[in-house]
Amino acid sequence: MPRPTPASPAGRAGAGRPRNGRPRSAAADAAILAATREALVELGWSRLTLGDVALRAGVAKTTLYRRWPGKNELVVDAVAELFDELELPDRGSLAADIEGVVLRFAAILARPEARSGLMAVVAESTLDDSLRERIRTSIVERQKRLVREGKSRAQRRGELPPDPDPEAADRSFDLIFDVVAGSVVHRSLVSAAPVDETWARDFTALLLAGLGSAPAR
Amino acid sequence: MPRPTPASPAGRAGAGRPRNGRPRSAAADAAILAATREALVELGWSRLTLGDVALRAGVAKTTLYRRWPGKNELVVDAVAELFDELELPDRGSLAADIEGVVLRFAAILARPEARSGLMAVVAESTLDDSLRERIRTSIVERQKRLVREGKSRAQRRGELPPDPDPEAADRSFDLIFDVVAGSVVHRSLVSAAPVDETWARDFTALLLAGLGSAPAR
């Protein structure tokens, strides 16, 4: 969680600025993000109020606006922290690894703060490029590490061939990420059906079969 | 679109009710839904206001509330109409059919009123079961017809075996729907990358390979 002071002006680098004046309270950041998640659970995105978040965090509204420009940015940061706990333990085979990550991802999506927060900011991002970028860097790119690790682990095991063509590798890489993340999200949020072991096994079977013969073009 | 008067009290059936009094203007419904889509394009879900929709539609706020209970329900109905134009022309092979529907689906998602409207109501539905149900019946179930038709068409062509076990058939049916819809949505809204012919071909290859050996278990 070493996410930098959220609203800091991009990059922020090291301690150059804060020479004068009272420094910002470090505790406030954590309290605000925690309060945001708590409010998301109880109220959902649309009924969530910055005044209410400030109240829960024991902080003045001013403090909140000093650090985040608005509700969307705050929610992105609050939700991003949830996904940092995703890990990919080595279960011995590619199939088991995939099933594992699918179930863990679904477990996070089962939490109300993730469900409503994530979808709402994605919706907002359709008309706000800076917000989309914030989501991409804070959440999406951050989790591609899981696909990356699973793949190289499988290559070490010999379950997948090494990448001959780096360009094609990239393409299949992005494809897999979209298929895995998209399918799980759709199943759990839109179809509103459980992502249980049965579904995970079926999905993994489909994906592995596709992967095996997919070298595409 | 023969969608029934939206806020009508479920069922409704034959014209038993409207015995006397001025009937509801049929034009108003269409004007309101069109105005809603227009406002979604310009403002996105969160900045869209019902007062503004009423103004654009040349209608009083009262009229709007007489027909829909709130913003979410209105947006669901406005967006649902967009998806009714999805068709599945017979392109001669299962692969071509899948590529076709993926591209058409992506084309709809490329329209701003669909992007922000759809994701926003999905987000809202995480804490509102009746809204989720409305989405399911108005949008999701409605489009499963495409998968159903593509599948039976492929079975007629002999590209897919007939369903031996109806229970397993249902499972694979839902799985395919989530994979197709979820992957396209994730690619276009979250990854913010284009769903072009290259991607559609790659995705179709992966899916078909998986389908071939999927009955697994």
Next chain:
Amino acid sequence: MPRPTPASPAGRAGAGRPRNGRPRSAAADAAILAATREALVELGWSRLTLGDVALRAGVAKTTLYRRWPGKNELVVDAVAELFDELELPDRGSLAADIEGVVLRFAAILARPEARSGLMAVVAESTLDDSLRERIRTSIVERQKRLVREGKSRAQRRGELPPDPDPEAADRSFDLIFDVVAGSVVHRSLVSAAPVDETWARDFTALLLAGLGSAPAR
């Protein structure tokens, strides 16, 4: 109190406008002005809050802002009503009439809502011409009637000569008004000393002696 709807766009004339829509609640106006005076008593001008006034009046803040542009205008109207109760009963002689009006005027100024309200809006009016105008028409001009009546009554009694030169009459008229009102206000608000019968008698003696020989020039 036939004071017109306060925020009405100047003049307003008769009932031409309110053809459409729900009409404004007449009761709300009275409740708001009463609540304003109540709050002035308890809090004074600077601690008085429009939100608090709305709360006391059992009215939404919006309603308040729909009728008055701001705190100053509201307070002017609330205070103006207080001065409408000033009367000038005929006590038989000019001296007795003056003493009477001085005491009644002082009695109004002794009420906290008048003290702090009046001075505060006068202070604000030093940088706001429209506010000064509002004070002039709503309060000052309104009360000149007292001087006018007292004077003509005295002329009828033969205590004062009839006005030969109307221009000089105007000048002495304004002078008397400023001297009476200014002295009483200064005594009671700045010097913070009581305007009792003794003071009223002394002041009246001074004024009458001055009046007798004042036509000067």
Next chain:
Amino acid sequence: MPRPTPASPAGRAGAGRPRNGRPRSAAADAAILAATREALVELGWSRLTLGDVALRAGVAKTTLYRRWPGKNELVVDAVAELFDELELPDRGSLAADIEGVVLRFAAILARPEARSGLMAVVAESTLDDSLRERIRTSIVERQKRLVREGKSRAQRRGELPPDPDPEAADRSFDLIFDVVAGSVVHRSLVSAAPVDETWARDFTALLLAGLGSAPAR
């Protein structure tokens, strides 16, 4: 102006306290009072903010609060300085002396910082006794010297009889002060009419005639 450091804890007198540490900047006091008057001119009392005063004075808010308890007290001190420049040059006759002081007093009231500052603190003082006391000692009592001097000068010239009864003398003294100050203030701030030589002459005539026969009771 040798007014002592305003917020100093009453009395204190000689340099007993400031034994060690950095001494308070003497320049800061003057800068703050000047900035206050400047802000009063531009903004009026209600829009004047302490943060803005500190900024104009080139001083931190902390420094300001160390010396004055709040906005009202600061404004009283800033306005009080303005009235110290009132003098009463000997113009040879009582009538000329009165006309002179009336015009000079009006000239000060014509300055925006005096107009809005003075009336605003008077308004505030209606619910704050300590503020009223501060106004009385800093402004009102201070200027009674003018009436005192004019009166004894007139007695020396033989224009007024010596005071036989000291109690009655006091009463007429206060009365004259309220009439002069009150009339000028009311004419210039409430009636918003000019206090020019014509008005000053009319007013003086009225006052002198009243004074001549006023020994009251």
Next chain:
DNA sequence: TAGTAAACGAGACGGTACGTCCGGTCTTCTG
């Protein structure tokens, strides 16, 4: 053809949240 009942436009209503601003206090670093 008249009556009647509902839908309609307009807009005021009580509320809630917004994002900003200011008042006073506090905490840090510099002189």
Next chain:
DNA sequence: CAGAAGACCGGACGTACCGTCTCGTTTACTA
């Protein structure tokens, strides 16, 4: 230790929408 800087809490500001309500008006069907 005074002072500059600025973050902090609290709370009012004036605005924008919400969803409801009350009007006067219009438009069909029914009697």
